[in-house]
Amino acid sequence: MSEESPEIVKPINADQPVGEVLVFAEQCLGELQPVGLELLGAGRILADKLKRPLTAIVLGHNLGDIPKTLIAHGADKVYIADHPDLEQYRTLPYRRVICKWIEQMAVEPHTMLLGSTTTGRDLAPRIAAHFTTGLTADTTELDIGDYDHKGGSDPSKIGLYAHCLYAIRPSFGESLKARILGPWKNPQMATTRPGVMVPLKPDWERTGEVITIPVDIDSSDYRLAVKETFREVNQTVNLAQADVIVAGGYGLGNPEGFELIRKLADCFDNSAVGASRKVVDAGWIPYNHQIGQTGKTVRPKVYIACGISGAIQHRVGMQNSDLIIAINKDPDAPIFKFAHHGIVGDLYQVLPEMIRQLQSSQSSSPKEVSSVV
Amino acid sequence: MSGISDILVLIKQVPDTSSKAGLNPDGTIDRAKAKRMLNPFDRYALQAALHVKKMYGGRVTALTMGPPPAVEILLEAIAHGADQGYLLSDRRLAASDTLATAYALHKCVLYLGKMDLIFTGLQTTDGDTAQVGPQIAERLDLPQVTYCEDFSIEEGKLHARRIVEGGHQDVICNLPALVTVANAYHQLEYKTLRGARLIQELNRDEALKNQYIHTITLDDVSADPELCGLKGSPTIVAHTDKVGQIGGQCVMHQGKSIEALVKEITGGTQIKEFVRQ
Ligand SMILES: Cc1cc2nc3c(=O)[nH]c(=O)nc-3n(C[C@H](O)[C@H](O)[C@H](O)COP(=O)(O)OP(=O)(O)OC[C@H]3O[C@@H](n4cnc5c(N)ncnc54)[C@H](O)[C@@H]3O)c2cc1C
Numbered sequence: 001m002s003e004e005s006p007e008i009v010k011p012i013n014a015d016q017p018v019g020e021v022l023v024f025a026e027q028c029l030g031e032l033q034p035v036g037l038e039l040l041g042a043g044r045i046l047a048d049k050l051k052r053p054l055t056a057i058v059l060g061h062n063l064g065d066i067p068k069t070l071i072a073h074g075a076d077k078v079y080i081a082d083h084p085d086l087e088q089y090r091t092l093p094y095r096r097v098i099c100k101w102i103e104q105m106a107v108e109p110h111t112m113l114l115g116s117t118t119t120g121r122d123l124a125p126r127i128a129a130h131f132t133t134g135l136t137a138d139t140t141e142l143d144i145g146d147y148d149h150k151g152g153s154d155p156s157k158i159g160l161y162a163h164c165l166y167a168i169r170p171s172f173g174e175s176l177k178a179r180i181l182g183p184w185k186n187p188q189m190a191t192t193r194p195g196v197m198v199p200l201k202p203d204w205e206r207t208g209e210v211i212t213i214p215v216d217i218d219s220s221d222y223r224l225a226v227k228e229t230f231r232e233v234n235q236t237v238n239l240a241q242a243d244v245i246v247a248g249g250y251g252l253g254n255p256e257g258f259e260l261i262r263k264l265a266d267c268f269d270n271s272a273v274g275a276s277r278k279v280v281d282a283g284w285i286p287y288n289h290q291i292g293q294t295g296k297t298v299r300p301k302v303y304i305a306c307g308i309s310g311a312i313q314h315r316v317g318m319q320n321s322d323l324i325i326a327i328n329k330d331p332d333a334p335i336f337k338f339a340h341h342g343i344v345g346d347l348y349q350v351l352p353e354m355i356r357q358l359q360s361s362q363s364s365s366p367k368e369v370s371s372v373v
Numbered sequence: 374m375s376g377i378s379d380i381l382v383l384i385k386q387v388p389d390t391s392s393k394a395g396l397n398p399d400g401t402i403d404r405a406k407a408k409r410m411l412n413p414f415d416r417y418a419l420q421a422a423l424h425v426k427k428m429y430g431g432r433v434t435a436l437t438m439g440p441p442p443a444v445e446i447l448l449e450a451i452a453h454g455a456d457q458g459y460l461l462s463d464r465r466l467a468a469s470d471t472l473a474t475a476y477a478l479h480k481c482v483l484y485l486g487k488m489d490l491i492f493t494g495l496q497t498t499d500g501d502t503a504q505v506g507p508q509i510a511e512r513l514d515l516p517q518v519t520y521c522e523d524f525s526i527e528e529g530k531l532h533a534r535r536i537v538e539g540g541h542q543d544v545i546c547n548l549p550a551l552v553t554v555a556n557a558y559h560q561l562e563y564k565t566l567r568g569a570r571l572i573q574e575l576n577r578d579e580a581l582k583n584q585y586i587h588t589i590t591l592d593d594v595s596a597d598p599e600l601c602g603l604k605g606s607p608t609i610v611a612h613t614d615k616v617g618q619i620g621g622q623c624v625m626h627q628g629k630s631i632e633a634l635v636k637e638i639t640g641g642t643q644i645k646e647f648v649r650q
Contacts, residue, residue: 091507117538118519122517125475125508126508126517128472128504129507135471135472152609180608180609181609223546224544224546230540231538232539268649269648271647290539294539326623336625338622340624342627345627
C-alpha cells in the first residue's frame with residue numbers, strides 16, 4: 001500500500017524551530033500609533049497559523065498604558081524598552097536596542113512586521129540589513145503558506161518550504177500584486193501600509209506578559225539629534241467619519257481657492273474638506289486636512305478631488321473611497337487612472353456650476369418645500 | 374569651513390512609465406522596449422549633491438548599478454555638473470533584491486573611498502521600496518536622514534528637515550551621513566551649454582569619456598558574487614496577479630458645455646443621496 005500512495009515530500013525546513021511573530025509598535029510623543037494595532041490584527045492571524053506567540057516591541061519613555069493596550073489588541077507578550085533617549089524615534093538607538101534583543105532570543109522571530117510609515121520604512125531596512133534577511137516594503141496583504149521553489153540559478157534554494165510568510169504588495173503603479181517570499185532566512189520581514197489591516201476588537205480582560213528589555217545605547221548612536229518634531233495631532237477635522245470629502249490640490253492656484261472647496265462641501269450632509277500635501281506644505285490649509293501616505297487614510301462614500309494630480313502618495317490615502325470624482329484640466333493627469341468619474345476642465349468653471357446645480361436641486365426638492373411651508 | 378570634500382550621489386535608470394512604449398497590456402513593463410529615464414527622486418538627490426558642491430565645495434561622484442545603457446544617466450549627471458560617474462555593471466548582479474543591491478553598492482562606496490555625504494533618491498519608481506539607501510547606511514555604519522526635503526550644512530553638520538506623518542521633523546546629523554531625498558527644494562540648473570558641449574565631446578571621444586566615466590565590475594570592488602544577484606537575494610517574487618478594478622475604468626466627461634458635464638455628475642444617484650436638504 002504505502003508504495004502506491006504518492007510520495008509525501010517533507011519540507012526542507014520541517015525540522016527547524018519556528019519563532020514568534022514580532023510586531024514593532026510605533027509610538028510618537030508617547031502616543032501609540034494606530035498602525036501598531038493594525039499589525040497586531042494581521043499578526044494574530046499569522047501567529048495562529050504558525051501556532052506561535054504574537055509579540056510586540058515598543059520603545060519610548062514613560063509608556064504608561066501602551067503595553068496593556070497592545071495585549072488587549074492581541075499581543076501575547078510585550079517587550080518594552082523605556083529610556084529617556086528613546087522618547088523620540090531615532091534610527092541608530094532604535095535599531096541597536098531591537099537588534100540586540102532579537103540576537104539574544106533562543107529562536108529568532110519567524111516574522112517581523114513594521115508599519116510603512118516614515119519611521120517603519122526608516123528602521124526596517126536597517127534591521128533587515130543587520131540580519132541580512134529579506135524585507136518586503138509596503139505590503140497590503142499577509143499570509144502563511146507553503147512554497148515549492150522549483151528553479152532559478154541557485155540550486156541551493158530549490159525545494160519545498162513550509163509555513164512561509166507571504167508578503168503581498170502592489171507593484172507597477174498598483175496595477176499588479178506581487179507575492180514576495182523569503183523562507184530561507186528568519187526573521188522574514190515586511191512593512192505594511194497603515195490603514196489597511198484591521199485591528200482586533202480590544203479585549204481588556206486579556207492577559208499577557210510584559211518584559212522590560214535592556215537598553216544599551218552606544219555613543220556612536222548619538223550621531224543624529226532630533227531638534228524638533230512638528231506633528232499636527234489635532235483631530236478636529238472629521239475626515240474619518242465624513243460621507244463626502246471634497247479635497248483641493250495645488251490646481252487651486254491660491255489659498256482662497258479653498259473657499260470654493262468649502263462651499264461645495266457645504267452642499268452635502270456630513271461632509272469634510274481634504275487636501276493634498278502640496279497645498280499643506282504651501283501653507284494654504286493646516287496639516288489635519290491632509291490625505292495620503294503621510295496624512296490621513298480615508299474611505300468616504302464620495303471623494304471629490306479638485307485640482308489634484310493623483311500622485312501615488314495621495315492615492316494610497318483615498319483610493320478605497322466608494323465613488324471618486326476627479327476634476328482636473330489635464331486629461332492625462334494620473335488621477336483619471338483610478339477615479340470613477342473624471343471631469344476634464346478648469347475647476348474655477350466646474351465647481352461654481354456644480355455648487356449651483358446642487359443648490360438648485362436642494363431648493364427644488366419637495367422635502368425642502370414642505371418644511372418651508 | 375564646511376569640511377566637505379567628497380559627495381556621492383546614487384542614481385538609477387528606470388523605465389519611463391509615462392510613455393506608452395514598452396508598456397504591456399497587463400500593466401507590466403517590457404524593459405527592453407521601454408523608454409528609459411533617471412528615477413525622479415534621484416533627480417532630487419542629484420540636485421542636493423550639486424547644491425552642496427555649489428554652496429560648500431567638494432567633488433560630486435555619481436554612481437549607478439545597471440546594464441550598459443545606464444551610462445546615459447551618468448552622462449546626464451555630468452552634464453548638470455557632477456565631476457565623474459561610475460557604472461557598476463556585471464551580469465552576476467541580475468535579479469538582485471534590495472539587500473543584494475545594497476551589498477554591491479556599499480562595496481562600491483568602500484572602493485571609492487571616504488565620502489562626506491551620500492545622497493540617494495527616496496525610492497525608485499520601479500521598485501518603490503525606499504530600502505536600498507538605509508541598507509547601504511547599515512552596511513557602512515552611517516547615520517541616515519530619510520525622507521529629507523530640505524537641508525543646510527552648518528559647522529560641519531547636516532541640518533535637515535524630514536517629512537513625517539502630519540508634519541515634519543528637524544534633525545542635526547554628524548557627517549559622514551547618508552541622505553535619502555524626497556523633495557526638490559534645490560532646483561537643478563538647466564544643463565549648461567558647457568555641459569551639453571561636454572557630452573557631445575564625450576560621445577565623440579572615447580578616451581576623454583573614459584576620464585569621466587568608469588565602468589567597474591564586482592571584481593573591481595572586491596564584492597563576493599555569492600552575496601549578489603539571485604544568490605545573494607533573500608527574497609524572490611513568487612507570483613504576480615493582475616489587480617482587477619484599477620485602470621481604464623474612469624468615465625471621462627469632456628468636450629461639452631460645463632453645465633452639461635456637471636449635470637452628468639450631479640444627476641447621478643450616488644451623489645444625490647448625500648446632498649444636503
Ligand atoms: C514621502 C512623501 C510623502 C508624501 N505624502 C503625501 C500625502 O500624504 N498626501 C499627498 O497628497 N501628497 C503627498 N506627497 C506629495 C505627492 O507626491 C504630490 O507631490 C502631491 O500629492 C501633489 O499635490 P497636488 O496634486 O495638489 O499638486 P500637483 O501635483 O501640482 O497637481 C496639481 C494638479 O492640478 C491640476 N490643475 C491645475 N490648475 C487647474 C485648474 N484650474 N483646474 C483643474 N485642475 C487644475 C493640474 O493639471 C495638476 O494635475 C508625499 C510625497 C512624499 C515624497
